[in-house]
Amino acid sequence: MLKPGRCLLRALILTMDLNFTTEELAFRATIREWVARHLPQDISHKVLNALRLTREDHQRWAKILGAQGWLGWNWPKAFGGPGWNAIERHLFEEELALAGAPRVIPFGPVMVAPVIMAFGSAEQQRRFLPGIASGEVWWSQGYSEPGSGSDLASLKTRAERVGDHYIVNGQKTWTTLAQHGDWIFCLVRTSNEGKPQTGISFLLIDMKSPGVTVRPIVLLDGEPEVNEVWFDNVKVPAENLVGEENKGWTYAKYLLAHERTNIADVNRAKRELERVKRIAKAEGVWEDLRFRDQIALLEVDIVALEMMVLRVLSAEKSGRQSLDVAGLLKIRGSEIQQRYAELMMLAAGPFATPFISEAMEAGWQGEHVGAAHCAPLAGTYFNMRKTTIYGGSNEVQRNIVAQTVLG
């Protein structure tokens, strides 16, 4: 049944290939060269050494990307984006991560922009997208509430239509970096009829509006990374409603579906594994084979995760197969983030225990306990516990995965 002698024919058919194409490699080289020339070294120094980043650091880098037209790197050409395919976007993200660029604050370009493109009015697109693309406007995400974590649809923040405004009352929480925010996109309750999901709307709110109060929440690493945001009779123009009233849940789900492979954060994991190795060598545990084997195991985990990401990218590019593994990528990616932070801390051992907050500032002139690289390790480890909790906890992700397998 199988006929021999098809080698010539076979050579003409594209077959499975792990390698990037010449065009993809050239694309990567272009990005690499651009990043080398444009990423400020004082910023990458902070990122590569896990030192504290300021709002100004984030904004400066966002504006550099914005000026190049790459802050919306996942945007289609119709909205001024580069129109890259899945693999090009991946390569772009990888080059930025490996070079030590700060993580792009995703709420504007990655999260709210695609929703405005898909469901916003032409006027909203004209008004909001330029500020997102340029990096001028800092967006925050108003989803979670004190009573609504994993069960997001139970949210209670109310928006009541009064004339041509909404009056918003309620409280959001875990709002990442909202202390820097100019605008916030919120899921708000506009109806109590029917299922909880059907009474939710997607509202854009100027954070300078009277009645908005932001209070930082200090996390276990001592850093004010998230916030509580109160809305006390905040007047929001009705034109800031995205799409239709009570359809916000649909838009939020669209947003989640938009966030695919990036969720695994495998590029950053590769960079951080290199840091694990450097620290292990400097701290003398690299020669301890029982310790080194743990690094080797993490390396295997990262290769396997990267292969899973590449499978998804290939499927997206060709459109020939569909891979429903977003939940798996989130679970595995977050576990790996926790693991590299853990191994770095364990490599430093006793030298990870001092808590000198100023040592996390670039250019600190004080005396380090042990090597300077030890100072942020425990803090990063503590901070990373968030990764299996946010973005849909890993337990919620397991529900989603089980649903796809078991029905």
Next chain:
Amino acid sequence: MDFDFTDEQVSLREAVARWVAKDHGFERRHGLAKAGGASRAVYGELAELGLCALAVPEAHGGMGFGAVEAMVVMEELGRGLVCAPYAQGALIAPALLGFAVDAAFADKASAWLSGVADGSQLLVLAHQERGARYALDRCTTTARWDSAAWRLTGHKSVVPAGDEADGFIVPAQVEGQLALFLVGRDAQGLAVRGYPTQDGARAADVVLSASPAALITRDGLSALALAQDIGIAALAAEAVGVMDRLVATTVDYLNTRKQFGVALSTFQSLRHRVADVKMQLELARSMSYYATLKLSEPAAQRRRALSQAKVQLNHSVRFVGQQCIQLHGGIGVTDEYSASHDFKRLTMIEMAWGDTPHHLGEVSARMLDTAGVFA
């Protein structure tokens, strides 16, 4: 970057799947295992399908196909829980014969390759020795030149399908160097003792007493390393097929079996376990692709990648195997039910070509400053 299968590869997959559906149901498989695991007949059917010619060069009557086609076949054989020495006979043996450099052996190698291609000859690697565990360079079998021929003396164990084979590729020491030899089943001084293995297949101890042999290559270690890596890639693909099959059976069972008045699949503790099983399955599938696509890399990169793949594979097969048995409950530990046979095969796969400590050590020793698929 492209992980799509070609139409031809899809046809190949379907051809094997059709044969499994028609001629290799669980009852036949179960019967073969109970009868002692003889699998040469099954191997013959694979040969009739043309599969034994897959990796043999066209000049020797083969199809000259590559690693991806081998992966496709192995995955389907796994999905059918097919017990046949396909990886040994049709993938590893032709690769090792490809190392033949000795002009005196060239004609013989060509004849063997033709026999491998049409399935009339089953040639298996006999390398395992007591005390060597997974080290390829630990070998006490010796070869000496006896004016007219090489003669081998030693004891090899757990040789796959050893008592069904027509010949053996045997590593032996020559002047402190590991060389590979070919020994015919009928060679003088050769004794074979066959036995069934836990997964329903057969293996044998092969004892050589000054048995005449033909030299394949003096660079036996490189050849063995390649055999191991081809073997790991084949196991990875097979395991993915077995796990696909086992997970499908488990999902069916959870959706059908009722306790406390509801289907088992309604219990969150079981649902989360299934999610974890799915994770390990997809990680293994990803690493199966990786293993296959890295086979053509230079030896150092290939070695590192295949050890990485085996570490993931070993973890996946153990987790998926154990958890799918647990998710079944009592029926999972019976002989009459297919899940237990899947589990036993997965367990043998973990112990073939290197366990986790062995390959983790390999990865650990070969780590670079950089990391990732393209490191």
